[in-house]
Amino acid sequence: MKHSPVPLAPIYSYTIGMSIFGLDIKQKLARARADLRMGAPVVVVGTSASVIYSAEVIDQLRFNSFRDHFNYGRLIITARRAETLKVACYDGDFAQISITADRDLRWVKSVADPSRDLSAGPLGPFQVLRDSAIGEECAALALLKSAELLPAAILGEIKNPAEFANENGLSLLHSADIDALVQSHPHFADMIAARLPTQNSDQGRLHVFRPPTADQEHYAMEIGRPDRAKPVLVRLHSACFTGDVLGSLKCDCGPQLRSALSQMGTEGQGVLLYLNQEGRGIGLTNKMRAYALQDKGFDTVEANHRLGFEDDERDFRIGAALLREMGISQIRLMTNNPKKIEMMEKQGIKVVKRVPLRVGEGAENRAYLATKAAKSGHLL
Numbered sequence: 001m002k003h004s005p006v007p008l009a010p011i012y013s014y015t016i017g018m019s020i021f022g023l024d025i026k027q028k029l030a031r032a033r034a035d036l037r038m039g040a041p042v043v044v045v046g047t048s049a050s051v052i053y054s055a056e057v058i059d060q061l062r063f064n065s066f067r068d069h070f071n072y073g074r075l076i077i078t079a080r081r082a083e084t085l086k087v088a089c090y091d092g093d094f095a096q097i098s099i100t101a102d103r104d105l106r107w108v109k110s111v112a113d114p115s116r117d118l119s120a121g122p123l124g125p126f127q128v129l130r131d132s133a134i135g136e137e138c139a140a141l142a143l144l145k146s147a148e149l150l151p152a153a154i155l156g157e158i159k160n161p162a163e164f165a166n167e168n169g170l171s172l173l174h175s176a177d178i179d180a181l182v183q184s185h186p187h188f189a190d191m192i193a194a195r196l197p198t199q200n201s202d203q204g205r206l207h208v209f210r211p212p213t214a215d216q217e218h219y220a221m222e223i224g225r226p227d228r229a230k231p232v233l234v235r236l237h238s239a240c241f242t243g244d245v246l247g248s249l250k251c252d253c254g255p256q257l258r259s260a261l262s263q264m265g266t267e268g269q270g271v272l273l274y275l276n277q278e279g280r281g282i283g284l285t286n287k288m289r290a291y292a293l294q295d296k297g298f299d300t301v302e303a304n305h306r307l308g309f310e311d312d313e314r315d316f317r318i319g320a321a322l323l324r325e326m327g328i329s330q331i332r333l334m335t336n337n338p339k340k341i342e343m344m345e346k347q348g349i350k351v352v353k354r355v356p357l358r359v360g361e362g363a364e365n366r367a368y369l370a371t372k373a374a375k376s377g378h379l380l
Contacts, residue, residue, distance in 0.1 A: 025173075025177045025181065026181065026212060026213045027213055028171060028172075028173060029143075029146075029173065029177075029178065029181055029213070030213040030215060031171050032143060032171040032173055033143065033146060033147035034147075035170070035171050036052075036053075036054045036057070036143065036144065036147050036149060037054070037057065037147050037148075037149065038057070039053070039054065039057040039058055039059055039062060040062075040170070041053045041062070041170060042143070042170055042171040042172070042173065043158070043161050043164060043165040043170050043171065043172040043173070044136040044139055044140060044143070044172075044173050044174070044175055044178070045136070045161050045172065045173070045174045045175065046134070046135030046136040046139060046174070046175035046176070047133075047134060047135025047136075048134045048135055048136070048157055049136070049157065049158050049159070049161035049164075050134060050136045050140070050155045050156060050157055050158060051066075051070075051155070051156050051158055051164070051170070052136065052140045052143070052153050052154065052155055053066065053153065053154040054144055054147075054149045054150070054152075054153065054154075055075060055108050055109060055111070055112035055150065055152035055153060055154050056109070056112055056113065056149050056150040056152065057149065058105070058108075058154060060105055063105045063108070063154075066154065066156060069156070070156035070157075072098070072156075072157075073098075073099040073154060073155065073156050074096050074097065074098055074099060074129060074154075074155050074156075075096070075097045075098075075099055075108060075111060075112075075152065075153070075154055075155075076094050076095070076096055076097075076137045076140060076141060076152065076153040076154075076155055077094065077095050077097070077111065077112070077151070077152050077308060078093070078094055078095075078141055078151045078152075078308040078309070079092070079093055079094060079095065080304075080305040080306075080307075080308050080309065080310065081095075081112075081114075081151070081152065081305075081306070081307070081308035082094070082095035083305070084114065084117070084305065084306045085111065085123065085124075085126070086124075087126050087128055088128050088130075090128065090129075090130040090131065091133050091137070093138055093141075094137050094138060094141060095128060096128065096129040096132065096133070096137065097111065097126050097127065097128055097129070098127040098128075098129055099154070100127055106120075107120075107123065108154065110123055111123055111152065112150050112152030112308075113150060113152075113289075114289070114293060114306040114307055115289060115292060115293075117306070118296070134155070134157060135175060136155065136175050137153070137155070138175070138179075139173075139175035139178040139179060140153040140155060141153060142178055142179070142182050143173075143178055145282075145309070145313060146182075148282060148283030148285065148286065150286065150307060150308060151308040151309065152308060185317060185321065185347075186211065186315070186317055186318050186321045187211065187212065187321060188209035188210060188211050188218065188318075188321055188322060188325055189209065189210055189211075189212070189325070190207055190208075190209055190325050190326070191208045191209065191210045191217075192207070192208050193205050193206065193207040193208075193222070194206060196221070198221075198261070198265075200223070200261045200262055200264065200265030201223045201224065201261075201264070201265040201268070203223060203224045203225075203268070204221060204222065204223055205221075205222045206219060206220070206221055206222075207219065207220040207221075207222060207326070209322055209325065216276035216277075217276065218273065218274065218275050218276055218318060218322060219273070219274040220271055220272065220273050220274070220322055220326065221261070221271070221272040221274065222270075222271050222326075223261070223264040223265060223267075223268070223269055223270045223271070223272075224264075224267075224268045224269035224270070225269065226269040226270060226271060226328070227269075228327045228328055228329075230330075231330045231331055231332045231350075231352040231353065232269070232270065232271055232328050232330070232331050232332070233263070233264055233267060233269065233270035233271070233331070233332045233334065233355070234270065234271050234272075234273065234323065234328070234331040234332065234333055234334065235256075235260035235264075235270070235271075235272045235273065235333075235334040235335070235357070236273050236275060236316065236319040236333070236335065236340055237253075237256065237257055237260065237272055237273065237274055237275065238253075238275050238277045238278070238280070238281075238314060239274060239275060239276045239277060239278045240253035240254070240257075240278065241278060241284055242287075243257075244257050249362055249363075249364035249365060250291065250294075250364055250365055250368060251360075251365055251368060252359060252360030252361065252365060252369060253360075254360065255359040255360030256357050256359060256360060257272075259357060259359045259360075260272055260334050260357060263334070263355075271323075271326065271328065273319050273322050273323070275314075275318055275319060277313075277314045277315070277318070280304070280311075280312045280313055280314055281312065281313030281314035281315065282304070282307070282309050282313050286307055286309070289303075289307055290303035290304055290307060291303075293306055293307070294368075299367065299368075299371040299375075300368055300371050300372070301371060301375045301376065311375065311376055312339070312376065316339070316340055316343035316344070316347075317343065317347055319340075319343075319344070320343070320344055320347030320348065320349050321347075323349055324348075324349075328349070329348070329349060329350060330349070330350040330351075330352055331344070331349060331350070331351055331352065332351075332352055332353045332354075332355050333351045333353070333354055333355065334355040334356075334357045335354060335355075335357060336356060336357055336358065336378045336379045336380055337376070337377075337378050337379075338377055338378075338379065339376075339377070341354060356379065358380060
């Protein structure tokens with residue numbers, strides 16, 4: 001196998017180890033996400049070592065360079081996407097497809113992106129690899145999901161990963177570190193809180209929470225001065241640009257946001273956590289892809305699966321971390337989603353009562369809400 005260094009412009013040069021001037025693993029992960037979103041590759045070390053690209057954003061120049069240096073490239077997709085394409089998942093959570101010499105970049109992007117399913121023509125037959133897992137596949141897919149990219153990775157095996165990464169200015173991560181970070185408890189600092197009067201209450205304070213990396217900030221709107229010794233009225237609200245800002249009729253997010261704030265204003269106390277997890281954690285771009293698939297007849301769960309995601313990719317541990325930072329340990333949770341209750345309890349936040357939030361149903365979102373009830377267990 002050829003694996004000479006790819007002649008990319010150097011960005012940074014650093015070794016695996018952490019020095020006083022270097023980055024810790026969380027910071028390296030944040031940089032790797034940014035690299036992938038720009039179309040640059042990263043190096044991941046697991047059982048072996050691989051250079052990894054996002055199939056979604058890799059350009060023709062980098063794809064040509066990859067083909068020149070790797071005889072046996074492979075395309076990794078999730079089991080959800082593989083099911084759509086009728087590709088066998090011999091490795092359980094993912095499928096591996098050989099990028100044979102006759103496969104061009106358009107084919108790679110068509111396999112990764114379901115928006116091309118009905119226009120690209122037949123994509124098979126696929127040369128599916130079996131019993132050839134190299135150890136970095138799951139880490140690569142997790143990394144792409146965390147970057148809000150389509151979970152489809154181009155992999156090429158390399159030797160001497162530290163040398164390869166340094167010579168080409170690439171981020172280098174270990175798959176075990178990626179797995180550990182996915183499972184680790186999130187931490188946020190309450191950076192600043194300032195008075196913010198609103199139409200619901202003139203006793204509002206907006207808190208801004210920042211993680212120790214370049215990840216998304218999250219917010220908490222505190223109404224009044226809730227007594228931490230008693231159960232606090234809380235809403236965990238995931239960001240919805242289309243519903244909260246534009247007034248979309250395709251979901252019930254905007255009405256839920258306004259109703260929750262109104263109830264807190266009436267009670268004179270409460271906390272609304274505004275979590276930047278757009279589109280159930282897949283990001284606005286992928287959410288719009290899901291909407292486009294819904295226009296073709298797929299429901300919201302089917303659309304997510306076709307994109308390669310699970311029904312819901314959100315991390316509700318973030319909400320628990322923010323509540324702990326605010327000194328809140330017991331809550332009355334405004335939700336129709338039992339999974340939020342379960343996650344809060346697992347994270348040590350006692351849910352004393354569930355407060356239903358049934359608002360916003362209309363002709364445009366009736367099927368969407370029915371799918372949430374039937375397939376996602378929402379209490380509607």
